[in-house]
Amino acid sequence: MTAGEPDRAARRRTRVRRRLLLALTVVLAVAAAYGGWRVTGAPRTLDGGDGTTVVVGGRASGGSDALASGSLTVVDGCLGIGRTVVVWPHGTDVVGTDPLVVDVPGVGERSLGDDVAVGGGQVHGYRAVPEECAGRPLFRAAPG
Structure with a gap:
């Protein structure tokens, strides 16, 4: 050495x-x-009528602490809040299509134009978002 x-x-x-x-x-x-998200199950899309798609995430535990609030709107064909497309929590369902009414776990039933607030966080490249909505800001709502 x-x-x-x-x-x-x-x-x-x-x-x-x-x-x-x-x-x-x-x-x-x-x-x-990734804020501690643990997601199981495939995301899915629901037909909200009039060409509106409601994107619903798989089962999730945990999530981010950001808040999205504003009017329930259609954003380039997808259901969102304001100008942001929302991936709604597992269990969200379309309960009416004329006008569009969704039942969101932990939030309740909301119609287009109603005020809504959900916790969650911004996400990128979510696979279930239709192409026409993919260029918009995307918010994944946490389980209610």
């Missing part, structure tokens, strides 16, 4: 530790970004 080899080994261990720390940081950041 030469005098420089212990320093080389120490530097190598330091590099390995830094890489592991970086990898752990990335994993934790990704986990935090």
Whole structure:
């Protein structure tokens, strides 16, 4: 062993530790970004009448703490709040189509134009959103 080899080994261990720390940081950041959602079951779409699609998420536990509130609207063919498309919580159902009325777990029945508020968080690239709505801001409502 030469005098420089212990320093080389120490530097190598330091590099390995830094890489592991970086990898752990990335994993934790990704986990935090998803807000602890645990989703089972496939999302689905419901026919709200007049070409309106109601996007309903799979069963979820947990969720984010953001709030979406405003008038129930149709956003490029999908049911939303204001100008944001909403992925409604599992169990949401269409109970009327003329006018559109949805029953949202934890919220109750709401018609187009009614004020509504749901907790949840912004999401990107949700697979069940129809193409015509995919370019809009997307909010996943947490279970009620």
